[in-house]
Amino acid sequence: MKSGLEWQGRLWLEGPEGTFLGYGRVVLLERIREHGSIARAAKSMEMSYKHAWDLLDSMTRQAGCSLVATVRGGKGGGGAVLTPAGEKAIAVFWHYHARFQNVLQEMTAKLEDVLCDEKSVDPGS
Amino acid sequence: MKSGLEWQGRLWLEGPEGTFLGYGRVVLLERIREHGSIARAAKSMEMSYKHAWDLLDSMTRQAGCSLVATVRGGKGGGGAVLTPAGEKAIAVFWHYHARFQNVLQEMTAKLEDVLCDEKSVDPGS
DNA sequence: AACCGTTATATATTGTTAAGTATAACGAAA
DNA sequence: TTTCGTTATACTTAACAATATATAACGGTT
Numbered sequence: 001m002k003s004g005l006e007w008q009g010r011l012w013l014e015g016p017e018g019t020f021l022g023y024g025r026v027v028l029l030e031r032i033r034e035h036g037s038i039a040r041a042a043k044s045m046e047m048s049y050k051h052a053w054d055l056l057d058s059m060t061r062q063a064g065c066s067l068v069a070t071v072r073g074g075k076g077g078g079g080a081v082l083t084p085a086g087e088k089a090i091a092v093f094w095h096y097h098a099r100f101q102n103v104l105q106e107m108t109a110k111l112e113d114v115l116c117d118e119k120s121v122d123p124g125s
Numbered sequence: 126m127k128s129g130l131e132w133q134g135r136l137w138l139e140g141p142e143g144t145f146l147g148y149g150r151v152v153l154l155e156r157i158r159e160h161g162s163i164a165r166a167a168k169s170m171e172m173s174y175k176h177a178w179d180l181l182d183s184m185t186r187q188a189g190c191s192l193v194a195t196v197r198g199g200k201g202g203g204g205a206v207l208t209p210a211g212e213k214a215i216a217v218f219w220h221y222h223a224r225f226q227n228v229l230q231e232m233t234a235k236l237e238d239v240l241c242d243e244k245s246v247d248p249g250s
Numbered sequence: 251a252a253c254c255g256t257t258a259t260a261t262a263t264t265g266t267t268a269a270g271t272a273t274a275a276c277g278a279a280a
Numbered sequence: 281t282t283t284c285g286t287t288a289t290a291c292t293t294a295a296c297a298a299t300a301t302a303t304a305a306c307g308g309t310t
Contacts, residue, residue: 005138005145007221011229013236014133039286048269053288065241070287073277077285085240092240096132096232103228107221111138115210115217116190164256173299178258195257198307202255 006108011100013093015062025055026093029086032068037079063089131233136225138218140187150180151218154211157193162204188214 012022019025031041042052060066067086072078082090137147144150156166167177185191192211197203207215 005140007136008139009134009136009225011132011134013130015130020130037286046269049287050270050289051268054268063240067240071277072275072287073284074286075278075284077278078276078287079285080287088240096236099232100134100228103225107224111221115188115192115213162256171299174257175259175300176298196307197257197305198254199256200254200308202308203257203306204255205257 003111003113005111007104007111009100009104011097017058017062020059020062021089021093023093023097025059026090028052028055029067029082029090032080033082033086033090036081038068038070041080059089128236128238130236132229132236134225134229136222142183142187145184145187146214146218148218148222150184151215153177153180154192154207154215157205158207158211158215161206162201163193163195166205184214 010023013020015021027045028041028047031044032038035041035044038052038056039049042049056068063085065085066083067089068080069083070078070080135148138145140146152170153166153172156169157163160166160169163177163181164174167174181193188210190210191208192214193205194208195203195205
């Protein structure tokens, strides 16, 4: 990384309605697992409840099943826990995300120096 | 791709000020090469001139040299052509972008079916 | 000298995305 | 039956990004 530049990227799983599973959505799922409610999960990542709910709604519609099971009323007012599908979604995403990051890192390592000196246009290995 | 889902991603080269080189910026450079002016390049991709100019300015500052050489006044009012650095930027980006797309395609091919049935949480190979 | 389409730059407008706010329904527990 | 914090939903406001518009400078050509 002689040039001070590095390859970066975003990864998401594309579904029929656009994004199905991406970084933010997976973090949201993890926060729900951690906090036991959509409201507290959203607050913990400075996201509005509405936005969080919309994301979950989008995921649920595209997955064909709920990734979280919600409860209204009752002790504590209700809450939300991950379904097995929700757990799997997290695991699958991080699995591929790790690969993805490795590729970016390799690409950065191979990135040769500078554009500005009068050299060839060969992009490298 | 049994599930109808596919991995998608965005790739960019990160510099000191954020994005240095990404898909849209590279297409802009190519359009400048094609049209010979920033104004026509921007119009050809339904981008405002200002936005195009800002992108070029950002690239120039981060590269440490101009990726396009501009001329004001004169025949036709002026224009812009790519510098060798600009040509190299295009070549480098597409080189890595192709790799990147290959990885996404491989990942999609390995993506196993569905989240919703009661199976293991194993993310696959 | 006047003209032209461009670069370069500033300011205003639009449009989109997310946050903010409000309200109703929920239902176990006190 | 009242209370509680939540889910679920609608509506409003704010933040941001990009477009749109405006203006000056440029300099070869006519």
